Amino acid sequence: MTSIEIAFVIAFSLCFGSFANVCIYRLPVDKSMFTPSECMHCNKPIPFYLNIPLFGFFILRGKSACCQKSLSLQYPIVEALAGVGALYLGLIYGVNIESVLLFFFYLSLVIIFFTDLNEYIIPNIITYSLSIAGLLISYFSYSVFNLSLLESLLGGIISGGVLWLTSKIFILIRKKEGMGMGDVKMISMIGFWMGLENTFLVLIASSLLGSIVGIGLILMKKMERSQYIPFGTFLSIGAVLVWLIKIYYLPSIFVL
Template sequence: MNYQFDSALWPTFIVFFIGSCIGSFLNVCIHRIPQKVSIVYPGSSCPKCGKGIAWWENIPILSYIFLGGRCSGCKSRISMRYPIVEILSGSVALVLFYRFGISLQFFYYFLFLELLIVISFIDLDHKIIPDVLSLTGIVIGALISHFVADHGLFNSLLGIVLGGGILFLVAWAYFICTRREGLGGGDIKLLAMIGAFLGWKAIPFVLFLSALTGSIFGGILILVKGAGRHSEIPYGPFLSLGAAVYLICPNFEKFFLSLLV
């Protein structure tokens, strides 16, 4: 019996594979940026034993499976984060490909979502959002929006001011009332970056969905782990989720707007 690969599926496979390869590089960024070391040199190696990673050990997703999730040298366990980020990156590329095709918008929003992936995992691991990511994202998002995004430069600049300004006021009011720091400066810059890429109209939806999902997650954490009411929970991943949903699922955003009318 002859099996023939449907040629129509090749673009899907290629886009996902390239996206997952970029995801492999994102893992390097997630690991090294908080340590403030080069993301280019030296080459990838096991963080436990320092053994260099051969090319065949660096194939996205598949290498993790073939190696059984362990280093080929010291046999220490490899974090599940690595294939998860590769799958996420490949999926992001695929979704944007089917929405925008290979276009300037595709590359613009792919860069945006890849930045959000890196920021989210660094925030989860270290509870920080490096300025080198958020501030660079603000500049790139604003400058390129004039040429690529439908909302244009003015709405991008308004998004920066509105996104950063709202969270700054929330953080300031919380501190005045409780004398405790609620939101970090990284979250403020992240929402400003989201406003730069998506425009000011995205800000209300992103804030609503991030607050909703963050509250649900916090509630679950309290029930399951007995975390205190003031336990520190990274907010960056929830802001990133809200931005990704706004971009990828416009019908969901329209449903949200209908609830406000």
């Protein structure tokens, strides 16, 4: 990447990282996305010069300017994740429309990681719009996973269908809900973007990871056995992991 491209990627991704923070805090509580930013403690509006992504947090040393209460570390973490992800995509695929589109898929995974972790919510507006986007991208051949429209369709429908069926069987046997519809919609979304084979790997990776972390937390008495595991959080990690592993270790084995 040239230095101009790097500057563009950083500015672009930090702005959208900041937008991702707005999504994470407002989508689960149905708050308008388009009202100005306000302090999370005293609801005073935040002036634009303190609202600069990443830097604002450090200028303020992690405390709000209005009431001096500490700001959540989640803000700079989300912005940094957006920045690092975008730079990485730029390095791997170059600065082009494919990587910009993939960046929005990645950012949605980051958003769901936090909304599911904090509130057990996977916003429909994210899964629905990204599912449609995944299909369109395959149709117009902008998919870095090289999916045709049919592969994208099958990926979303079959993986979502299998998970939906599993959740219904679970309810029949255990008489309680094991998996929410949000998880089903999310796995479909991943299927539309990454195809059936990748999504199958994502499912295995996230279930393993979720079980290990869940069992670990129960053993450490940090979690009750009856507590839900935010599966969407692990699906997000799984999707990024599978994508990374395939880039480096499995270039040809799993090509659909």
